[in-house]
Amino acid sequence: MRTYITFLLLGLTLANCQSKPENLYQSETLIIKQISDHTYQHITYLQTDDYGKVGCNGMIVVDQNEAIVFDTPPDDESSVELINWLGRALGCRVTAMVPTHFHRDCLGGLAAFHQRGIPSIANNRTIQLLDSTAILPWQGFDDFINLTVGEQEVIVDYLGEGHTADNVIAYFPSEQVLFGGCLVKKLNAGKGNLEDANLEEWSNTIEKVKTKYPETEWVLPGHGSAGDQALLDYTQEMFQTTRQ
Template structure:
């Protein structure tokens, strides 16, 4: 798999912007200057805070070319919870191995944020290692319908899991990118994983084949109300940033088109 130069230059420029955003906000005591701690042809892992990492893998698409796809790793003590698999089993195996042998942690669970391939394409690798997988019941229904690998454990509206002596939260706020999309939240560091429901700054609307554009802004407004002081927001594609990503996404779909 080869990276397109367009994606490489875009990633570099967005990373520099992210460093600037982090550096300009002294209140983010837990957030660090992002550091790439692992990189291969198929997987990049970036440290975002003391206990939070970004994993980025790549999906080859007909309409958008080679697309970088994000997930979140939350660590506490010797345990890890992951939001979204990588895009395939090979890179998910890389991710699992890095966590086990470099971080020295046990992967307690993986939570998929919606039914698309960029979020659960590597689920079989997690099942091979007997790692529990969780998803909104709507995600499980849609994954079965579309013939994708299916997470094992279902929840309806919200899920709270322990990771070490902290917790992570997964919650459904309504439709947007898909009918089933959820977000992940790490309260102790006030970091939100928005998945494909949340857009990076200056992004276009992207793939809308399963979207509910009428409700999208309303869903994100509910998220903003729930997490008013969020330190960092991670989108499904592109560069993390401040709560401006929530405002940008709301405005992008404000008129339901």
């Protein structure tokens, strides 16, 4: 009996370690999941002509009642809902918003952040790719920037082209969480929107991500479920095959 109980407890422990993040908040337009102690995933929806209603991920890093949001929801209404939830549920003031590339699923709700006085920070390539009618981020950087939220550091890094010419990743070192945005595919995903993609460089860029951030434990793609470095391997293999 004692042996049975020991194995039962071990099984429960392993199951808990492998469990997927659960929803902390869910409405028709917004889902929030907690990835780690200071990291959250926000999920909102974009209606597209080619793929129908698509779930879009963003990352939130919080510390000491401050938050940085990576990628806006696709519209202002969902962005307001997200900002309000952070204030109400976590007591956090959003101190910065960072898009990972120039598409609508990263910047569609930017006006809602600006209306709250929240500064937006983007790769200069992203700013250059936006058309003259777009709402522009307030600040730009070239290849790499360190941001501070509370007492924590978050890295934003441009490592090359892939899904778009401007796609960046965000990495939270203290909890080893990497937000790959649309540069990274969920497991078993198709290639998705390739309209602005660089198929020749995509797998090379993923290799640079893996080499520079080898201690990554959690990987959050632009669409679909979070996982581990298997998402990086899957994406790299997919686009290596494309090149051949």
